[in-house]
Amino acid sequence: MSYPSPLQELITKVKETRERRLKETYPRLKPEEKEKLLKQFHPDYRAETFATLRVGPNAGDRTPKELAALLEADSSLDPNKLALESPDYTCDVLVIGGGGAGCAAALTADDHGARVIIATKLRLGDANTMMAQGGIQAADKENDSPAIHYLDVLGGGHFENVPELVEALVTDAPEAIQWLENLGVIFDKNPDGSMKTIHGGGTSRKRMHTCRDYTGAEIMRTLRDEVKSRDKIIVLEFCPAVELLTTPEGEVAGAVLLNLNLNSYLIVKAKNVIIATGGSGRLHYQGFPTSNHYGATGDGLVLAYRAGARLAFIDTMQYHPTGVAFPQQIVGQLVTEKVRSLGAQLVNIQGEQFIFPLETRDVVASAIIRECSENRGIKTPGGVDGVWLDTPMIEILRGQGTVKRELPAMVRQFARFGIEIDKEPILVFPTLHYQNGGVAIDPFCSTNVPFLFVAGEASGGVHGRNRLMGNSLLDTIVFGRRAGKAAAESAQKRPDHLNLTLNHLEKWRRLLKEKGVETKVFSPVLLPDYTRKKA
Amino acid sequence: MKENLIDIYIMGEHHQVPDSLTILQAMEYAGYRLVRGVGCRGGFCGACATVYRTTGDYHLKFALACQTKVEPDMQLAMIPFFPAHRPRYRLSELKGTADEVLRIYPEMLRCYGCNTCTKSCPQDIDVLGYVSAIVRGDIPAVADISFDCIMCGLCVSRCPAELVKHHAALLCRRIYGRNLAPRSEHLQKRIAEIREGKFAHALAELKGLSKKELQERYAARDIEPEE
Ligand SMILES: Cc1cc2nc3c(=O)[nH]c(=O)nc-3n(C[C@H](O)[C@H](O)[C@H](O)COP(=O)(O)OP(=O)(O)OC[C@H]3O[C@@H](n4cnc5c(N)ncnc54)[C@H](O)[C@@H]3O)c2cc1C
Ligand code: SF4
Ligand code: SF4
Ligand code: FES
Numbered sequence: 123m124s125y126p127s128p129l130q131e132l133i134t135k136v137k138e139t140r141e142r143r144l145k146e147t148y149p150r151l152k153p154e155e156k157e158k159l160l161k162q163f164h165p166d167y168r169a170e171t172f173a174t175l176r177v178g179p180n181a182g183d184r185t186p187k188e189l190a191a192l193l194e195a196d197s198s199l200d201p202n203k204l205a206l207e208s209p210d211y212t213c214d215v216l217v218i219g220g221g222g223a224g225c226a227a228a229l230t231a232d233d234h235g236a237r238v239i240i241a242t243k244l245r246l247g248d249a250n251t252m253m254a255q256g257g258i259q260a261a262d263k264e265n266d267s268p269a270i271h272y273l274d275v276l277g278g279g280h281f282e283n284v285p286e287l288v289e290a291l292v293t294d295a296p297e298a299i300q301w302l303e304n305l306g307v308i309f310d311k312n313p314d315g316s317m318k319t320i321h322g323g324g325t326s327r328k329r330m331h332t333c334r335d336y337t338g339a340e341i342m343r344t345l346r347d348e349v350k351s352r353d354k355i356i357v358l359e360f361c362p363a364v365e366l367l368t369t370p371e372g373e374v375a376g377a378v379l380l381n382l383n384l385n386s387y388l389i390v391k392a393k394n395v396i397i398a399t400g401g402s403g404r405l406h407y408q409g410f411p412t413s414n415h416y417g418a419t420g421d422g423l424v425l426a427y428r429a430g431a432r433l434a435f436i437d438t439m440q441y442h443p444t445g446v447a448f449p450q451q452i453v454g455q456l457v458t459e460k461v462r463s464l465g466a467q468l469v470n471i472q473g474e475q476f477i478f479p480l481e482t483r484d485v486v487a488s489a490i491i492r493e494c495s496e497n498r499g500i501k502t503p504g505g506v507d508g509v510w511l512d513t514p515m516i517e518i519l520r521g522q523g524t525v526k527r528e529l530p531a532m533v534r535q536f537a538r539f540g541i542e543i544d545k546e547p548i549l550v551f552p553t554l555h556y557q558n559g560g561v562a563i564d565p566f567c568s569t570n571v572p573f574l575f576v577a578g579e580a581s582g583g584v585h586g587r588n589r590l591m592g593n594s595l596l597d598t599i600v601f602g603r604r605a606g607k608a609a610a611e612s613a614q615k616r617p618d619h620l621n622l623t624l625n626h627l628e629k630w631r632r633l634l635k636e637k638g639v640e641t642k643v644f645s646p647v648l649l650p651d652y653t654r655k656k657a
Numbered sequence: 658m659k660e661n662l663i664d665i666y667i668m669g670e671h672h673q674v675p676d677s678l679t680i681l682q683a684m685e686y687a688g689y690r691l692v693r694g695v696g697c698r699g700g701f702c703g704a705c706a707t708v709y710r711t712t713g714d715y716h717l718k719f720a721l722a723c724q725t726k727v728e729p730d731m732q733l734a735m736i737p738f739f740p741a742h743r744p745r746y747r748l749s750e751l752k753g754t755a756d757e758v759l760r761i762y763p764e765m766l767r768c769y770g771c772n773t774c775t776k777s778c779p780q781d782i783d784v785l786g787y788v789s790a791i792v793r794g795d796i797p798a799v800a801d802i803s804f805d806c807i808m809c810g811l812c813v814s815r816c817p818a819e820l821v822k823h824h825a826a827l828l829c830r831r832i833y834g835r836n837l838a839p840r841s842e843h844l845q846k847r848i849a850e851i852r853e854g855k856f857a858h859a860l861a862e863l864k865g866l867s868k869k870e871l872q873e874r875y876a877a878r879d880i881e882p883e884e
Contacts, residue, residue: 158819248696248704262847265881267736269859276863277875285864293860296847306748306831308800308838315839326880334804339701344834351745360692382692415697451679451726455699465883530805535700536782538724626779649692652685
């Protein structure tokens, strides 16, 4: 297919300016310039797309309308129709979600002697973790330190991150890398064994560890294989959680699962529950396309919220600056930040740079939105706007063959639609990528609800108002392991007999009534609906 | 933009869909709300393995539904689950030698060398190449050649010898990562330093700074140059 001729003509502009741009560095923005750009163009600042929550622990806080509707929704369950007194499964630790955080938690809980069940919505490993390409951060080089890493994380998060969580993240990081390596993850290395590391947006040291551009896939398939090798871990696939179970005292004691194949409910009694359900890109906030996997519908936030857990930073989402804007078939899919780390520049319709390519993601995304809304973007045949990402520059800067060697997944993705990214630039526009906030946790992944733990993208606080590339894979491993250990230890201290109820749901329904919140929405939604709406 | 509709058949059922869609999008356009057979929607998870042929042609073709555009007269079915054999093993109990792989997957020796696997791989991996490396006991080569495998299982569905090579390759990659790849001295060193508490003081100090002080430090930090 390749580019239609109007776009090919525009590419000439990119080529014409390339020689000059090779020598030019676009200046980094000053703090005040960043603030201004964000306020004018970042989607988080579009007040009309937010709603203020009326019920629950975060009443008074604002969040995107789409998420608010689900947080204030009803459950589809009828407590009278469930046989809570005879659970289908009993365990020490129920892990909800089979991505990076879920598997890391399950393995660690198993290491600590707990009886573990993983309940997951699709197949084990069908998760955002599988899609991460760019890399995972850890300050393990001579010129780096956990303290330098700490400062970078805070700068990215607008200095609002929870300090104790960031401390845990950067301190555990090298050990997390070693843990993965011991499970068989293959990191990119030099012949002497030292890690090949690169920069990411907002990093002051090259501390991004990579596995070609399949970093998340390499981690996820390894974790999945290890989970499947453990005799004691029970994996329930296609069994999403639809509600937590609580004791009469309001403590968590298990969950109700929905078997998607049989359309029947399963009751799991658990001494501790770890929510590791990941993000919510498939809710398409503000109508944005998304890079997320099919099951990323924010279920964990809904389940935790109804049980009384406090959420943090749910008024900020991450829009990855470089989502695919063309071809139509892959709009919204990710163009990894590694492309810019390797030297590709962002260029407008006149072939001019308009931002330093490795500013933090929110800043780069805002700059792209600015270019497009001030008519310096490129209209694609699908009707969306985009700007150029000048990928052939990588070949000029780093030698021929670099693109194929360093970015095989990207090359393949575009080649399927006739575009050779080592020879032609590509069109990009921000895509909904990450849920910066989530359930508030402490450094041991506890929440304000007893026996409920949360890890990974479903949790909130560590990344503050914006996450840097490579800190999220790290977060899933670090806090997944912490949650697994904490939950296994907590289970040892809890008695076997637990009285299962859905009292919290009844309480929730009363609360909705009291506050006059009328809802026709049922949540969690589990899967997006992309079937054609016939007129 | 005007849509150009084409005829396709989903599990025998006739539908008209725009020719610009991927197979996955076409199924959704036709009204299927997918539960199985979809995951990442981006070519990374291998959930959407699909078999098709076009009317009048006996050849069977294999593709990832999320990465392949529809063609006129496509007759398609998904294979959302393929019962692939996977023995249990504990990596930590293995020594990391090549003969262990063949002990766990002895059937790998039965490869006919027909190369059907390579032709069916949506990732363009030289599948026979890594199968031969498994047989030769060259684990680093298996790890390298098979690295981009998304575990879709299409190569298994086509194999006359019924070999589950993607699982055997995963075992080899894990052995390589754990036992054969050179170790990073700087990583071991850093872990030891952290355990000794070398950075506790610096972190405690940063944790105690005000937002303004942190902003100043941040603005003043030196950045490692690109090259
Ligand atoms: C395209 C892409 C590229 C990325 N690149 C990078 C990168 O380079 N570096 C980096 O650090 N980060 C990256 N990220 C972010 C990072 O991958 C994720 O934030 C992280 O992997 C989240 O891990 P998780 O375990 O919390 O969630 P996930 O990996 O998404 O796992 C969540 C799991 O929960 C399941 N689930 C959901 N709801 C339910 C339910 N109701 N019941 C049961 N199970 C449920 C899901 O099916 C899934 O298995 C990227 C993300 C995407 C989407
Ligand atoms: S090697 Fe086999 S399992 Fe792996 S991607 Fe290719 S066809 Fe799929
Ligand atoms: S399809 Fe099977 S028998 Fe044929 S080359 Fe591949 S592994 Fe060997
Ligand atoms: S849905 Fe993941 S590869 Fe197609």
